[in-house]
Amino acid sequence: METPKRYGEAAAPLTGRARMAARPRRRGKPLDKQRFIDLVAGSEDWLMRRVLNYAKKRDYARYTSTLAEAWRLSIAGLSAPLLKAWHLSDQPPELGPDDNYTRDPIAAFGMLEAQRHRARGVSLSMFLCLM
Amino acid sequence: MCQAGFDKISGELCQLFIDRFFARVEIGFCTEWAGLSGEARDAELQAANRAMTNEKNKYLTIFESLPTPVLFLGLDNRVSNLNHAAAELFRGLQVPGEVYYGAECPGMVSTVAFLADELKSFLAGQEPECIFEKPIPTLHGPGYFQVKLQRLLDVSQKFQGTIVILNDLTERQRAAEALGESEERYRLLFHSSNDAVFVHPPVTGDQGVTFVEVNDKACQVLGYTREELLHLSPLDLGDPELQGRFMAIREELAAEKQVLFETVQVTKDGSRIPVEINARLFNYHGRPMVLSIARDIARRKQAEQDVQRLASFPELNPNPVVEVDASGRITYANPATLTAGIRNPEVLLPPDLGELMQAAGSGGKRRYYHEVRINDVVYSVDMSFPEQFPGARIYAADITARRQMEEQLELKGRLLDSTTDLIYLSELDGALIYCNESMRTQLGYGRDELMRQKIPDLLTPEYARRFEDRVKILLEQGKATFETAYLRKDGSVMPVEVQARLLTLDGRTFILSVSRNISERKAAAALLMAAQKWRTTFDAIQDGVFLVDRKSRIIQANRALANLVQRPFSEIIGRPCWEVMHNAKSPIADCPLVRMWKSHQREMSVFPAGERWLRAAVDPILNDAGEVTVAVHTVTDITAVVHAENELRNSLEKLQRTLAGTVSALASTVETRDPYTAGHQRGVASLAAALAQEMGFTPEAVEGMRVTGFIHDIGKIAVPAEILNKPGEISSIEFNLVKSHSQVGHDILKAIEFPWPVAQAVLQHHERLDGSGYPLGIKDGDIIPEARILMVADVVVAMASHRPYRPALGIDKALDEIVRNQGTLYDPGVVDACVRIFTEKGFKFS
Numbered sequence: 001m002e003t004p005k006r007y008g009e010a011a012a013p014l015t016g017r018a019r020m021a022a023r024p025r026r027r028g029k030p031l032d033k034q035r036f037i038d039l040v041a042g043s044e045d046w047l048m049r050r051v052l053n054y055a056k057k058r059d060y061a062r063y064t065s066t067l068a069e070a071w072r073l074s075i076a077g078l079s080a081p082l083l084k085a086w087h088l089s090d091q092p093p094e095l096g097p098d099d100n101y102t103r104d105p106i107a108a109f110g111m112l113e114a115q116r117h118r119a120r121g122v123s124l125s126m127f128l129c130l131m
Numbered sequence: 132m133c134q135a136g137f138d139k140i141s142g143e144l145c146q147l148f149i150d151r152f153f154a155r156v157e158i159g160f161c162t163e164w165a166g167l168s169g170e171a172r173d174a175e176l177q178a179a180n181r182a183m184t185n186e187k188n189k190y191l192t193i194f195e196s197l198p199t200p201v202l203f204l205g206l207d208n209r210v211s212n213l214n215h216a217a218a219e220l221f222r223g224l225q226v227p228g229e230v231y232y233g234a235e236c237p238g239m240v241s242t243v244a245f246l247a248d249e250l251k252s253f254l255a256g257q258e259p260e261c262i263f264e265k266p267i268p269t270l271h272g273p274g275y276f277q278v279k280l281q282r283l284l285d286v287s288q289k290f291q292g293t294i295v296i297l298n299d300l301t302e303r304q305r306a307a308e309a310l311g312e313s314e315e316r317y318r319l320l321f322h323s324s325n326d327a328v329f330v331h332p333p334v335t336g337d338q339g340v341t342f343v344e345v346n347d348k349a350c351q352v353l354g355y356t357r358e359e360l361l362h363l364s365p366l367d368l369g370d371p372e373l374q375g376r377f378m379a380i381r382e383e384l385a386a387e388k389q390v391l392f393e394t395v396q397v398t399k400d401g402s403r404i405p406v407e408i409n410a411r412l413f414n415y416h417g418r419p420m421v422l423s424i425a426r427d428i429a430r431r432k433q434a435e436q437d438v439q440r441l442a443s444f445p446e447l448n449p450n451p452v453v454e455v456d457a458s459g460r461i462t463y464a465n466p467a468t469l470t471a472g473i474r475n476p477e478v479l480l481p482p483d484l485g486e487l488m489q490a491a492g493s494g495g496k497r498r499y500y501h502e503v504r505i506n507d508v509v510y511s512v513d514m515s516f517p518e519q520f521p522g523a524r525i526y527a528a529d530i531t532a533r534r535q536m537e538e539q540l541e542l543k544g545r546l547l548d549s550t551t552d553l554i555y556l557s558e559l560d561g562a563l564i565y566c567n568e569s570m571r572t573q574l575g576y577g578r579d580e581l582m583r584q585k586i587p588d589l590l591t592p593e594y595a596r597r598f599e600d601r602v603k604i605l606l607e608q609g610k611a612t613f614e615t616a617y618l619r620k621d622g623s624v625m626p627v628e629v630q631a632r633l634l635t636l637d638g639r640t641f642i643l644s645v646s647r648n649i650s651e652r653k654a655a656a657a658l659l660m661a662a663q664k665w666r667t668t669f670d671a672i673q674d675g676v677f678l679v680d681r682k683s684r685i686i687q688a689n690r691a692l693a694n695l696v697q698r699p700f701s702e703i704i705g706r707p708c709w710e711v712m713h714n715a716k717s718p719i720a721d722c723p724l725v726r727m728w729k730s731h732q733r734e735m736s737v738f739p740a741g742e743r744w745l746r747a748a749v750d751p752i753l754n755d756a757g758e759v760t761v762a763v764h765t766v767t768d769i770t771a772v773v774h775a776e777n778e779l780r781n782s783l784e785k786l787q788r789t790l791a792g793t794v795s796a797l798a799s800t801v802e803t804r805d806p807y808t809a810g811h812q813r814g815v816a817s818l819a820a821a822l823a824q825e826m827g828f829t830p831e832a833v834e835g836m837r838v839t840g841f842i843h844d845i846g847k848i849a850v851p852a853e854i855l856n857k858p859g860e861i862s863s864i865e866f867n868l869v870k871s872h873s874q875v876g877h878d879i880l881k882a883i884e885f886p887w888p889v890a891q892a893v894l895q896h897h898e899r900l901d902g903s904g905y906p907l908g909i910k911d912g913d914i915i916p917e918a919r920i921l922m923v924a925d926v927v928v929a930m931a932s933h934r935p936y937r938p939a940l941g942i943d944k945a946l947d948e949i950v951r952n953q954g955t956l957y958d959p960g961v962v963d964a965c966v967r968i969f970t971e972k973g974f975k976f977s
Binding site: 032035036039041073076078080081082085086091092093094095101102104106107108109110111113114115118119124127128131 | 135136137141144145147148149150151152153154155156157158159160161162163164167172175176179851862864868
């Protein structure tokens with residue numbers, strides 16, 4: 001049975017999304033992980049307001065609740081797996097051509113969200129556009 | 132990243148991490164979406180639809196079970212749905228949820244015209260809700276409601292219509308109006324009285340007894356404002372002499388419940404008003420209270436003083452006036468005494484003056500008449516012992532001419548003595564010149580004794596006061612016929628019909644009166660009047676009343692009974708009561724009349740009569756020997772009362788069913804979302820009720836604790852099921868969401884009218900005594916007793932049972948936890964009760 005790859009294990013090609021992999025890697029002093037965690041956790045409100053404003057402005061609010069609490073939950077639903085992934089590895093989860101995403105924990109989260117959003121009547125394009 | 136202070140490399144690394152993370156999420160999302168077949172997608176949609184329908188059903192059940200009437204108005208302000216309670220008020224829907232399930236409801240109330248103005252005003256504004264009270268017409272007649280209008284918003288907060296929530300205040304309003312009317316009537320009576328009226332507790336002599344109510348007349352007469360009077364005591368207004376008498380007045384009031392006495396009231400400006408006070412003791416809300424009515428008797432007193440003042444100027448009297456002191460020595464004789472040639476006034480004194488004086492001093496008679504003959508002149512001597520005079524005052528009048536006339540009349544008088552009528556001849560002032568034997572014997576006086584009296588002295592006080600008026604009429608008309616009443620020597624009253632006429636003899640005018648005893652006629656008339664009054668009252672009573680003899684035969688019945696049994700009197704009187712009342716041939720089972728014959732006391736029963744309900748009361752009437760001779764049977768039609776009671780009972784049962792349904796629906800709502808805690812609420816309900824019982828709560832309050840426990844976690848419907856059912860520890864964010872359930876539960880439950888503080892207890896059930904709880908962090912006395920019980924029950928049940936993130940810890944550990952934190956987190960009394968019911972009373976979760 002194939003085991004999921006660890007984040008950052010695959011080498012990134014220089015095309016598409018992997019272009020960013022060409023950015024310099026950190027050398028010397030280790031990355032301050034706690035600072036990143038605090039930044040993400042502490043910016044939930046800011047992020048929520050920003051996304052909600054965008055959703056209202058671009059008319060996404062027609063299809064979903066505009067209650068702040070619902071959006072706060074949505075943001076928390078994204079930031080929690082992000083931070084969890086950050087705990088597991090200090091390297092970006094690069095993408096490989098042979099990766100099996102059905103066994104990837106982050107992609108699995110995406111699959112679960114796909115089911116939930118579909119059940120609520122959100123279309124694929126609607127989801128990706130607001131993402 | 133820059134604002135957060137990351138250096139360039141770290142910032143880029145973090146950004147890259149986020150980009151890759153979201154790229155993977157999107158890949159997962161698209162993979163899942165693209166790999167879904169049409170069939171699987173349909174199945175998924177069907178499952179989602181079923182879940183949503185189930186969810187809606189739960190809320191629909193709650194909505195329809197609410198005892199509070201609720202209506203939904205659409206954008207056009209027309210009624211789009213209403214719950215069962217509202218349908219009962221305005222238009223009878225046949226089944227709950229009729230509108231929701233799309234049934235045709237042709238007769239459903241379509242508009243709320245009675246709220247048109249308020250709706251218009253509300254919708255023109257921006258407020259999310261508004262509350263007001265107003266009368267509203269319903270199917271059951273006019274009602275009075277508290278109305279709450281609330282905007283109905285969709286998920287995107289767009290206005291979709293208005294929610295109307297009604298709270299029935301009709302009974303409260305009726306009670307308030309009835310009370311207002313009652314008070315208004317009382318005030319009208321109270322303040323329109325011509326006498327000053329005071330209400331105060333019984334005066335005990337201690338300080339602090341002040342008036343509790345006074346009427347306008349009291350303020351007007353005494354010159355105080357109402358507020359000033361309400362700070363004064365009855366003794367503050369009284370004459371100082373009242374202080375000495377008030378003990379005796381108080382005792383008489385306590386014994387007789389009513390007392391009449393004269394005193395003087397002192398006004399604010401110091402004026403003194405003689406008053407006659409009629410004080411009555413009554414019970415006011417369980418407290419003894421005195422209603423005092425003060426009548427101004429200044430004019431009456433003035434008249435009495437005028438009479439006394441005239442008597443104190445004997446110099447002006449044309450007849451002899453003599454005064455003697457307490458030892459019987461003459462201290463004064465007026466000029467007329469000498470003019471009359473009475474050189475020695477002592478001849479006017481009775482020989483037994485000393486004894487008479489002594490008798491008067493001991494409370495005996497204070498006025499005597501006798502005759503004295505001096506030098507062929509006959510004097511009628513009127514001797515009195517005035518109260519404020521330390522001796523006797525004697526008035527003498529020359530009655531020689533009267534005596535001579537008497538002698539002339541004596542012969543004729545013998546003829547008059549043979550009649551049974553009372554005949555007398557008197558002066559215009561009532562001094563008797565002649566009376567016949569019949570008058571003497573019927574009034575019980577000796578001849579001389581009677582002849583010393585004046586007619587007014589022989590009359591009852593009521594007629595004595597009218598004597599002068601009657602003489603005036605006689606002088607004008609020459610003769611008159613009227614009724615009057617003599618006072619016999621033994622104090623009894625003899626009513627008479629008088630035919631009087633004026634008689635002139637030797638140029639002087641006398642009164643000749645013939646009186647006929649009409650005692651029997653008056654007694655008969657009085658009896659007739661009493662009988663008539665009784666009969667009228669008897670027939671005016673709305674209850675059926677009849678008298679039965681020892682053989683249970685009806686001997687008398689009132690009109691209400693005839694109406695009640697719908698029979699003429701001829702078919703009632705003389706028949707056994709069971710035949711008339713029940714069409715039976717013998718007494719019915721549990722007949723109160725049969726019981727009364729044995730118990731000799733009031734017996735009652737309630738029985739049906741066709742479609743009506745009657746209440747019968749039987750009272751015995753005892754003869755002098757204490758035997759029951761006759762029974763009074765009262766029958767009251769209590770159909771309306773029984774119906775009202777039944778309606779009330781049905782309404783209560785319905786309310787309880789509705790409440791139970793609501794609670795059950797609420798409980799199942801949260802439990803289906805949170806299977807791990809299925810049964811947790813039931814456990815808390817059971818333990819909370821047992822704790823309340825152990826702590827001596829009333830049965831109603833114990834039931835309240837059971838209900839509260841049963842739905843205390845209702846707020847968890849707002850917590851995602853994934854978090855509630857999540858095995859393992861939850862994050863701080865997730866925990867914050869879980870913590871919100873207390874507030875959410877409160878918000879859901881506050882709209883439901885429970886007879887217990889359910890919403891408040893649910894809000895506080897995660898608070899702790901030291902303020903370390905949530906959501907408000909309140910402590911100690913701010914936490915209500917119900918929440919103190921609930922928090923202990925919640926902790927014990929939670930620890931003793933299996934949770935998603937750990938196995939059950941057991942009851943011993945749960946008790947250790949609450950005992951360890953007794954007084955800091957948990958109420959000591961509740962903890963003690965909890966330990967007791969587990970360790971001593973073997974409590975088990977039901």
